[in-house]
Amino acid sequence: xxxxxxxxxxxxxxxxxxxxxxxxxxxxxxxxxxxxxxxxxxxxxxxxxxxxxxxxxxxxxxxxxxxxxxxxxxxxxxxxxxxxxxxxxxxxxxxxxxxxxxxxxxxxxxxxxxxxxxxx
Numbered sequence: 001x002x003x004x005x006x007x008x009x010x011x012x013x014x015x016x017x018x019x020x021x022x023x024x025x026x027x028x029x030x031x032x033x034x035x036x037x038x039x040x041x042x043x044x045x046x047x048x049x050x051x052x053x054x055x056x057x058x059x060x061x062x063x064x065x066x067x068x069x070x071x072x073x074x075x076x077x078x079x080x081x082x083x084x085x086x087x088x089x090x091x092x093x094x095x096x097x098x099x100x101x102x103x104x105x106x107x108x109x110x111x112x113x114x115x116x117x118x119x120x
Contacts, residue, residue, distance in 0.1 A: 005029035005051045011119040012047050012098070016109025023047055023100075023108055025118060038065065038099055046100070049118065053097040055090035058082045064102035068110050069094040076114045079105055 005027060012025040024046030028034045034050045039060050050056065056067055061084040069077040069091040077091055081102045098110070110116070 005049075007033045008120070012049070013117045013119060014108045014110055015115045015117065016111075018109055021108045025049055027051065027118070038063075044099075044101060047104070048099045049096055050099065051096040054092075054094045055088045056082075056097050056099065057087045058084045059087070060084075066098075066100045066102055066105040066110075068098040068100075068105060070096040070098060070116065072096075074116050074118070076110060076112055076116065078112055079110055 007030050008027050010025045010027060012023040014021040014023065026048045028037060028048055028050050034053060037050060038044060038048060042062050058065060064081055064083045066079060066081050067088060068079045071077055071093045072095040074096065077093055080088065082088060
């Protein structure tokens with residue numbers, strides 16, 4: 001599934017128990033975009049996909065965030081809420097990380113075992 005990711009916008013589709021949920025998505029695939037991530041922002045409409053990524057930190061962030069670790073097939077491995085100033089521990093099988101405002105992912109049905117897809 002050698003997809004070439006590029007910085008940009010798209011739609012995250014969460015394939016959960018309540019059916020598909022579509023969420024606005026920002027993709028951060030370049031080193032520069034991944035390094036910046038959500039730093040310096042007070043909010044995000046939807047989610048941000050960091051790819052490739054195995055872990056994240058929330059140093060210099062202004063808000064708590066939900067973090068979902070995804071494997072190479074975009075299956076959710078784990079979801080955590082992280083306050084600012086924390087270092088997330090790396091996840092072995094994680095290839096991508098989704099970030100959103102704290103509490104948002106539960107509303108979308110993002111949890112371990114759920115699959116997501118990305119539409120350009």
